[in-house]
Amino acid sequence: MESLRSAGYAVINDVFGTEEITGILDTINNIDTSGPAFRKTNDLFAIRRFLKEVPGIRPFIFTNRLREIISQLFGKDYFLVKSIYFDKPEQSNWFVAYHQDLTISVDQKIPCEGFDQWTIKNDQFAVQPPIALLENIFTIRIHLDDTDENNGALKIVPGSHRKGIYRPETIDWNKEQEVVCNVPRGGIMIMQPLLLHASNRTVNNNKRRVIHLEFSDQQLPGGLQWAEYLALNNFT
Template sequence: MKHLNEINSDGFTIINNVYNENEIEKIISLIEKTTQNDTENPTFRKSEDLFAIRQFHKEIPEVLDFVFNQNLKDILEKTFGKGYFITKSIYFDKPEKSNWFVSYHQDLTISVDKKMEISNFKNWTVKQNQFAVQPPKEILENNFTVRIHMDKTTKENGALKVVNNSHSKGIVRVDDLNIENETICEVEKGGIMIMKPLLFHASNKTTNNERRRVIHIEFSKYELPDGIAWSERI
């Protein structure tokens, strides 16, 4: 209940020691094997400041057996119960000298298989044949995200900073954000952070020449209206 209480009150919780060294190395090995053999994949994004794999669990499905170890499965079931499924996943690799940073924002969109007119679904975008849309607030309020850390993450290499309890305010313009209680979410290698999509979060530049690799997985238990589907559901 401790973690659920923290999620409800602050919008996030941090749990270390979810993965051991061998599990981390196996996950990294599978990622490196895939990326070395497939350099032109359109779901890969590569720059000097960031490497990312979108639709991560679809691109490297064999990694799921290691991502969903018994520790993670127990944590998710005890915290949220049953009935949740993956709706999106991304792998981020922030290199040692990255100047990439992200300003404060909420995660307001979901990935779906097509665009169509549906009440209360708005702000449609499409990127590389991937449709995204902002769903009703109730869906976002009940979804959650797990961030799995492949490296020790500190304020010097881009740990997320969040505005505590900002998820409880609903959908808010960043200009109206009142930063009363900010936390830098440092996580040990092999630890996880669970957060709500409406929690305002940001990431600074890397200053200590240390890499930061994170697997970002979003979950929901909502069935979408007839006609559209979660494009990454598993």
Template sequence: MSQIEELNLQGFIIINDVYSDNEIAELISVIEKNSLLKSEKSTFRKSEDLFAIRQFLIEVPEILDTILNEKLKKIIKLNFGEDYFITKSIYFDKPELSNWFVAYHQDLTISVNKKIELDDFINWTTKQNQFAVQPPKKILDRNFTIRIHLDKTTKENGALKVINKSHSKGICRSENMKMNGEIESFCELEKGGVMIMKPLLFHASNKTTNYERRRVIHIEFSNQELPKELEWNERTNLNII
């Protein structure tokens, strides 16, 4: 089974050895430098349990060339083609003593440049001057997310757990998910590996129990154009030809 066939069937795939140790060190170095210089900005969120940079590639644009190494560009091109672009990016750092956890959910919203009334665009929110909205399902169905792991990730330090094939059930509330007979998987990765997932896949994260750090770069992609009145807030075109 090909990677894209597995992704479409299971809702996620894991690919290790995408980034070398040197590339991971470069990514961490750039992030740490920017974290020191820009820590007061609203897009940089820090607590005892989590450090996050929202609008990550807007805040740290110089990191993009390292992220889009030849291996990742090949994965995107072979599985999705050449018409996808970045729509959203977040950096997560779950510290060694983190008690932060996330319950099962789907990624139902996209980041856009403003709030306007449009048919089938619902559940508007605003966070740190960024507008989010739930678009029509046909947009979410074509989108995908790549999660780049800067540390070895296991279920003990908060690896995502997912409900296999749950993306095929469409949009639904977590309390309406019937777990009888469902397969739950922990998405454990080596440092430098990536997880690719569909936004409608139900996923969650447990508390850290082994005192090991977990750092992840989360990037969302689409090839869908929004209505002309609306724009993707973090749109970044890719050069993967």
């Protein structure tokens, strides 16, 4: 898709129907959220390693329609490497400043050339890989609610994914353009991790529930392993 290559993002409407979204939400509402992968605050509810923690959700997510989109846009060699569920409540004051997604999640810390800035949170290792690896990842965000500038729709800087490591404090707004990516319920946003993006506070008392999925077609070097690894033919 030309807009994805040039601008770093694309929005596709009507990928998921009412029945599929209901199945997703019913499954989430009936799980035990007491484990370490679940983050619950007044401003945010999140499930890390979502497809591992809630395996029953997979048939509702990896529909024929989504598989077709992945296959057409990226081919058959990509596999899932990260999954998160976000629920930004109606009165959330949580916001995210402009940033790029510069880290990947791995199963353990192994020193490896080109991989640095190691962190660990809730038994999850993250590391910044070589930029070439980041350039080959794509993210799909499944929107379970109508999302616009009033309830935390992503703001992005088109084309910023083609500028390498782009520090937010160096953005020249005389040259760059900000775009708000409104996505209706059942739609998806596809984006490159290096795309500068941000999210405002919710001001309209509407939820913003999103499933965040990251895909790659590259195995990691030096004994490193993705923290999540699921091939498309396992999404059943």
